Amino acid sequence: MRFYNVLAFLSTFVAVSLLPQSASACEGPCITNITNEYIERYATPMNTLMNHTNLRLASRFNLLSSTNCASHLKDAYAKVAYASLENAIFPSYFHGKCQQRTANGTLVNPPGCPNPDCPVVCGTPGSMVHFFPVLRNITVKAHEDIFTLLIKQDSESFQDVKTCVLNAMPTKKSPKESAHDKRSISRLFAAHISRSSGRHTYSGILPRENSYDDAIFEKDLYDVLQLGMVQMWSDVCDARKDFANCSWEKPMKAFILQFP
Numbered sequence: 653m654r655f656y657n658v659l660a661f662l663s664t665f666v667a668v669s670l671l672p673q674s675a676s677a678c679e680g681p682c683i684t685n686i687t688n689e690y691i692e693r694y695a696t697p698m699n700t701l702m703n704h705t706n707l708r709l710a711s712r713f714n715l716l717s718s719t720n721c722a723s724h725l726k727d728a729y730a731k732v733a734y735a736s737l738e739n740a741i742f743p744s745y746f747h748g749k750c751q752q753r754t755a756n757g758t759l760v761n762p763p764g765c766p767n768p769d770c771p772v773v774c775g776t777p778g779s780m781v782h783f784f785p786v787l788r789n790i791t792v793k794a795h796e797d798i799f800t801l802l803i804k805q806d807s808e809s810f811q812d813v814k815t816c817v818l819n820a821m822p823t824k825k826s827p828k829e830s831a832h833d834k835r836s837i838s839r840l841f842a843a844h845i846s847r848s849s850g851r852h853t854y855s856g857i858l859p860r861e862n863s864y865d866d867a868i869f870e871k872d873l874y875d876v877l878q879l880g881m882v883q884m885w886s887d888v889c890d891a892r893k894d895f896a897n898c899s900w901e902k903p904m905k906a907f908i909l910q911f912p
Contacts, residue, residue: 677775682911687738693900697888702726705880712876721816728802728809740794750774777908788899803877
């Protein structure tokens with residue numbers, strides 16, 4: 653009886669082995685490690701971007717060059733980067749099996765799938781390698797989307813930057829200023845805003861209480877961050893050369909192909 657059971661098992665095993673096998677998808681450690689590898693590699697261009705943003709904030713609002721208000725944006729980025737990148741890369745684009753149906757209806761794996769070069773958009777390492785320019789653009793665009801959310805005026809990160817800038821702006825007024833002085837601050841504040849070239853230059857008078865227009869200040873801060881982050885990102889990654897500074901094509905392909 654045991655002999656026949658063994659024969660039955662072997663027959664089933666052989667039959668299953670002869671069935672067309674689906675290409676392995678990037679799952680579990682593959683997804684986690686590739687996403688984390690991208691976050692680690694993006695650390696350098698991110699630091700460059702944050703430095704540029706701090707310089708723009710210091711220039712526009714007359715802050716000390718050592719002021720690091722952009723750190724609030726970097727902290728907020730760290731909280732959302734993994735989820736945003738993973739979602740952009742995998743469920744949103746590289747997902748699913750790669751099998752294709754032949755004329756007789758049989759499902760087969762295309763040549764190169766899952767590795768090393770799969771010409772079908774699916775959730776395998778070989779597919780990510782074959783469509784690497786798409787993968788690169790996805791990660792660059794995912795960062796642009798993150799920045800757009802972080803600098804929204806009603807976001808916590810924007811308000812943190814705003815508080816940091818206001819606290820860092822130098823003041824030439826005594827805390828015991830007169831009521832007349834308080835009323836005049838708004839006029840002084842407005843008088844020192846240069847509208848030339850669409851840029852504002854702050855005189856160093858610290859806005860306080862109701863002595864300045866909060867909406868104007870927030871709009872100006874938003875413009876600085878929009879230019880300093882979202883638009884500057886293309887320059888940091890070098891969009892004119894296919895985002896050469898945010899590609900890492902050779903090492904990333906090798907890293908991706910570690911996974912089955």
